[in-house]
Amino acid sequence: MSLLQIAKLSGGYGDVDIITGIDMHVGAKEIVTIAGTNGAGKSTLIKAAMGILPRIAGTMVFDGIDLMKLQIEDRVRIGISYVPQVRNVFGTLTVLENLQVVEHAPGKSARIRDMFDLFPALAGRRGTYAENLSGGERQQLAFARALMSSPRLILLDEPSAALSPALTDQVFEEVKRLPQADVAVLMVEQRARQALAFSDRGYILDAGRIVLSDTGASLLANEEMGDVYIGRGQSQAAMPHAPSTHV
């Protein structure tokens, strides 16, 4: 059985449905990537899974638990974590405080030590306010904060946004390591070609609907879809990065 099972999910911010009829699943220790054009509803779908979207309908089950009735805080408790596309750390808290503030992290100080072992760059900056971190350090802190509660599923919204190609590679290396720690990944990525290359499966979203789903490798091989949704060319990292449009 899948860890996360979504069926006939629709929802939005106001009266308009931004996402409609979404069927998808994420298995334990799987890496699943959602790709699609700007404004397709990728962030919206991730927010729906976290319980942040104001209005949703359909079914969502995590590890046998009905998610539709659960608050955001309770989703954290049962093992779901979320790294937003923007504002993914508490800028006015120090690095250490960003980790301490996370609830549902039993053995907190030991867990914080683990995080500093995992991200050594953060250990030396524990007293720094997060808003003063570099882009790469910030992204590491965002990961560490999300991992504090020992999640079984982590929702990542464009982890490579605003990062240089070198830092993107580094972030992707960290994502690849997550399944070994029994963490499944549901990830939105603009650099879809690069992300699908190490994803177990992928979904292509267009105008709020899933238009294609397949293994990562097959999606990369699918030429007509590839040109439209994933971007042409061998490696997006080599191309000038088009920054996402919203602030």
Next chain:
Amino acid sequence: MDWISIANAVINGVVIGMLLALPALAITLVFGIARFPNAATGDYMTLGAYTTIASQMFLGGSIVVAVLGAMTMTAAISLLMYFWVFRALAERSHVSRLIASIGVAFAVRSTITFFAGQDQYVVDLPLVRAWNFGGIRILPTDLYIVGAALIALLLVFCVMYLTPTGRRMRAIADSPELAAASGIRARRVMIFLWAVAGAFCGLGGALLGIKAVVLPELGWELLMPMFAGVILGGIGSPVGAVLGIVTFSIAQEVASLFVGPAYKVVLAFLILLCVLLLRPQGMFGRPIAAR
């Protein structure tokens, strides 16, 4: 203008500023965490002043007991209003909460006048003479007022920066969504917030009652100067709120030497305008673009 008058005006400004720093901090914390400018802040102060008077009238006893009673009363009313009014509006726009808080302000004031009428009251304290240092006058009562305010401020800053509850408060003020995604339950933090905000308004009101005549418009009339002080310090910055209101109060008192008490408010607001022209984010606020 001789420097002794100016020094006395500065001292007076510091005392008033420290006293108003309590409700100003309440405004900043509520603004940062519950996300609206609470127009009932002034009338919570008035409630604190009247509770002090009532407790002295009916229970006798020391001023310390009366002041603690005032803090308890305003904290209780503040919590009641949270559960009754502001909690239900949590998901609405901040304007709806602002309007509701104006309603709460009127309700609190009407309840006070219903029981106490429009009469003026004074807090019953033994008269003490000011110490005179070559023209510079210091009232012992003022020292107590500043001392009480300082202790309360220090306590809350310790809670904010040294305890898990304070960390949660700052996280919610930073980003409510990320706080929820970190498993933080906003409701528990809100209860703490409203209790502290209420108690601070009560203490501020009681101390103001010691310094001034107590009448129903006592707090309401201070609302604009308090907002101005908070804006001057930088909205959302607790340290800024304290330093902002103290600066604003000193400016007001010194200005009254030159233009007379009737125009001191105008002059203080002029200073506020000039500061904001140079530093739109206030003295300690962060530029919006950096967030």
